Amino acid sequence: xxxxxxxxxxxxxxxxxxxxxxxxxxxxxxxxxxxxxxxxxxxxxxxxxxxxxxxxxxxxxxxxxxxxxxxxxxxxxxxxxxxxxxxxxxxxxxxxxxxxxxxxxxxxxxxxxxxxxxxxxxxxxxxxxxxxxxxxxxxxxxxxxxxxxxxxxxxxxxxxxxxxxxxxxxxxxxxxxxxxxxxxxxxxxxxxxxxxxxxxxxxxxxxxxxx
Numbered sequence: 001x002x003x004x005x006x007x008x009x010x011x012x013x014x015x016x017x018x019x020x021x022x023x024x025x026x027x028x029x030x031x032x033x034x035x036x037x038x039x040x041x042x043x044x045x046x047x048x049x050x051x052x053x054x055x056x057x058x059x060x061x062x063x064x065x066x067x068x069x070x071x072x073x074x075x076x077x078x079x080x081x082x083x084x085x086x087x088x089x090x091x092x093x094x095x096x097x098x099x100x101x102x103x104x105x106x107x108x109x110x111x112x113x114x115x116x117x118x119x120x121x122x123x124x125x126x127x128x129x130x131x132x133x134x135x136x137x138x139x140x141x142x143x144x145x146x147x148x149x150x151x152x153x154x155x156x157x158x159x160x161x162x163x164x165x166x167x168x169x170x171x172x173x174x175x176x177x178x179x180x181x182x183x184x185x186x187x188x189x190x191x192x193x194x195x196x197x198x199x200x201x202x203x204x205x206x207x208x209x210x211x
Contacts, residue, residue, distance in 0.1 A: 003128075003130055003133055004133070006132065007134075010136035011140060020075065021048050023102055023105075043069045043070070045071055054089060055127050061133070070137075074142075092126055146175070159172065173188075
């Protein structure tokens with residue numbers, strides 16, 4: 001039986017403002033992750049529309065034992081939305097049902113705020129999770145969460161397209177490189193502003209570089 005998603009809150013509500021994404025389609029073609037990424041212990045990602053995180057987790061979980069999975073968003077509505085997306089994932093028998101339910105959800109939500117058209121759903125395939133997956137939801141800014149005490153390990157850190165200018169990238173790389181709890185072998189996943197291209201950086205020797 002295919003894995004299911006169980007989402008639980010791991011923080012108090014601390015709602016912030018932000019654009020609302022009922023679905024997201026970035027990272028849909030990130031197939032090289034499953035070929036080149038090994039030895040990860042955990043996953044920390046910006047929640048956003050949620051569907052993109054499920055796609056990434058599907059690929060990473062094939063060759064990594066992700067003990068802890070956390071989705072972070074300063075917009076509480078995005079975390080609630082992920083719970084709905086999880087219900088859709090769990091109740092869909094195949095990709096056709098997944099697309100139909102996602103499109104219905106998109107059209108009934110505040111999709112006009114997302115910058116997406118519902119047509120982005122037409123090419124989506126339902127990801128496969130090999131095991132049941134527990135996802136902890138945290139209402140926080142991603143940088144605030146990463147700065148807190150956490151279990152040392154090798155993480156996949158998904159920043160979506162939150163990094164918009166070179167100064168943001170420099171700050172992010174410096175902060176994560178200096179964080180001893182984020183061990184060598186960790187990867188940083190970035191999407192560009194179009195959400196059509198993505199980049200993988202790997203930590204080795206207290207610095208991140210492409211691989």
